[in-house]
Amino acid sequence: MSEFAFKGGLKLENPYPADEIDLIRIPLPDKVILPLQQRIGEQAKPIVGIGEHVLTGQVVATIDDERCAPVHASISGNVVAIDEQVMPHQSGLKALCITIESDGKDDWVDTSIGCTEHYELCTPETIYNKIRVSGIVGMGGAGFPTHTKVQLAEGCHTLLVNATECEPGITCDASLILAYSTKIIRGAEVLFHISRAERAIIAIEDDKPEAIALLKKYCNNDRISIEEIPTKYTSGAEKILVKSVLGIEIPSGKFASDVGVLCLNVGTVVAIFDAVVENRPLISRAVTVAGNAVKVPKNFQVRLGASYDYLLSFTDLEEGKHKVSMAGMMMGIELKGTNYSVTKNTNCIFVDMDEKSAPAKAKECIRCGLCNTVCPVDLLPQQLYWYSKGENIDKAVDYNLLDCIECGCCSYVCPSRIPLVNYYQFSKALYRQQVKEKEQTDKARSRFEFREMRLERNKRERAEMMEAKKKALKEKMASDKAQKDIIEAAVERVSSSKSDTEEQDGN
Numbered sequence: 236m237s238e239f240a241f242k243g244g245l246k247l248e249n250p251y252p253a254d255e256i257d258l259i260r261i262p263l264p265d266k267v268i269l270p271l272q273q274r275i276g277e278q279a280k281p282i283v284g285i286g287e288h289v290l291t292g293q294v295v296a297t298i299d300d301e302r303c304a305p306v307h308a309s310i311s312g313n314v315v316a317i318d319e320q321v322m323p324h325q326s327g328l329k330a331l332c333i334t335i336e337s338d339g340k341d342d343w344v345d346t347s348i349g350c351t352e353h354y355e356l357c358t359p360e361t362i363y364n365k366i367r368v369s370g371i372v373g374m375g376g377a378g379f380p381t382h383t384k385v386q387l388a389e390g391c392h393t394l395l396v397n398a399t400e401c402e403p404g405i406t407c408d409a410s411l412i413l414a415y416s417t418k419i420i421r422g423a424e425v426l427f428h429i430s431r432a433e434r435a436i437i438a439i440e441d442d443k444p445e446a447i448a449l450l451k452k453y454c455n456n457d458r459i460s461i462e463e464i465p466t467k468y469t470s471g472a473e474k475i476l477v478k479s480v481l482g483i484e485i486p487s488g489k490f491a492s493d494v495g496v497l498c499l500n501v502g503t504v505v506a507i508f509d510a511v512v513e514n515r516p517l518i519s520r521a522v523t524v525a526g527n528a529v530k531v532p533k534n535f536q537v538r539l540g541a542s543y544d545y546l547l548s549f550t551d552l553e554e555g556k557h558k559v560s561m562a563g564m565m566m567g568i569e570l571k572g573t574n575y576s577v578t579k580n581t582n583c584i585f586v587d588m589d590e591k592s593a594p595a596k597a598k599e600c601i602r603c604g605l606c607n608t609v610c611p612v613d614l615l616p617q618q619l620y621w622y623s624k625g626e627n628i629d630k631a632v633d634y635n636l637l638d639c640i641e642c643g644c645c646s647y648v649c650p651s652r653i654p655l656v657n658y659y660q661f662s663k664a665l666y667r668q669q670v671k672e673k674e675q676t677d678k679a680r681s682r683f684e685f686r687e688m689r690l691e692r693n694k695r696e697r698a699e700m701m702e703a704k705k706k707a708l709k710e711k712m713a714s715d716k717a718q719k720d721i722i723e724a725a726v727e728r729v730s731s732s733k734s735d736t737e738e739q740d741g742n
């Protein structure tokens with residue numbers, strides 16, 4: 236059991252325990268919609284056309300940016316559209332997507348080409364590239380490209396496998412452990428090969444005895460240990476996990492890699508194993524479907540790009556009006572309906588009854604300080620609230636607004652039902668906008684200053700050139716005059732010597 240407790244957080248009962256947390260494999264969807272914009276970098280470019288037949292695992296969009304990953308077909312079939320579709324995001328913004336209609340066969344690309352089964356013989360660079368071309372991103376919900384994260388942590392001393400669930404009610408990681416515990420152990424061994432990590436710790440909450448037992452049963456590498464941590468929200472947040480398992484504090488604005496820790500979600504480690512050892516790109520993920528409108532919460536292994544409606548068709552829902560969110564009860568993003576598709580960072584679809592979960596009306600802050608006691612990253616949520624409310628963003632940033640992990644603990648305990656996280660999200664968005672505007676102003680100013688400097692330099696160069704020309708002309712004129720004087724003197728001398736000769740001849 237971990238010896239380093241973290242301050243704050245919440246002990247929450249899982250309100251929607253899955254009757255069975257087994258990972259359910261569902262039939263292939265008839266259609267998938269694959270977004271080309273990922274967490275960072277530019278949008279990937281389609282390399283297939285409408286009407287083209289593609290195989291499962293085939294690259295359908297690529298990107299030159301080395302930080303980003305390509306996009307793969309998650310089923311075999313025909314490309315039927317390349318157009319903009321609404322993304323599962325609060326903004327309701329659209330992004331370019333490739334739509335594939337299934338041929339019902341699930342024919343794969345040849346996975347024997349470029350296979351690195353004996354990865355021990357490969358250089359770390361070959362394996363980083365394998366992770367990149369397999370399209371792996373953080374499966375805990377962050378969606379950050381994994382090859383970049385792994386490369387950044389090249390010299391790390393510890394590999395921390397995050398097997399804790401992101402939020403109460405989500406059980407997809409536990410279901411993944413039950414299904415793939417050996418892959419997790421072997422995936423950690425692949426990571427030993429490409430990093431200098433001396434040890435790996437698989438951190439898991441103590442309310443998952445079955446998953447813990449399986450990991451212990453299959454772990455026969457003495458460099459890998461299983462660490463049980465108390466079941467307390469937000470133990471799965473990276474900074475908090477590093478602190479509670481290793482006792483290392485990650486400074487503000489820094490990451491786990493800055494303190495020598497490579498922290499990866501269990502789903503990411505499974506995906507690394509599949510890519511490096513079995514040469515299979517990331518084409519599916521585990522998703523929890525839960526919420527108070529779901530009769531029996533379940534975990535599904537689903538192909539990327541399958542629609543929410545398709546996934547929900549395998550779930551019994553209560554009759555009535557539903558409210559759908561991506562992610563769980565604490566950090567879920569409310570969506571407008573179910574017209575979305577599963578992406579690499581969809582860990583949970585939460586369906587609540589609309590009327591049961593109508594938000595309570597917020598009252599005035601009574602300065603009870605409860606929010607301050609539960610903040611797991613030691614912020615002062617009450618202060619942040621006042622500064623955010625007054626749009627005093629600089630002050631909120633001084634109070635470490637940017638370290639807020641948006642866990643929602645403060646909003647959860649607030650007796651005045653103030654939606655505190657919404658204020659912080661708004662302030663962060665405002666701050667980002669200010670930074671962007673400042674960058675644009677700075678760019679415009681430096682463009683203006685550069686133009687002024689260039690004009691000044693041209694003027695100076697022109698003046699210097701004119702001066703040089705004048706000087707050259709003067710020198711030429713002086714030289715011409717001197718030459719003329721010499722010629723005239725010579726002519727004078729010749730003329731006078733000629734008249735002297737004539738005079739002598741006349742005598």
Ligand code: SF4
Pocket residue numbers: 599600601602603604605606607616617620645648649650651652653
């Ligand atoms: S918990 Fe709510 S009411 Fe209490 S201090 Fe924080 S914001 Fe104010």
Ligand code: SF4
Pocket residue numbers: 609610611612613614615616619638639640641642643644645646655656659
């Ligand atoms: S949402 Fe932010 S301020 Fe509130 S408890 Fe979580 S980290 Fe602290």
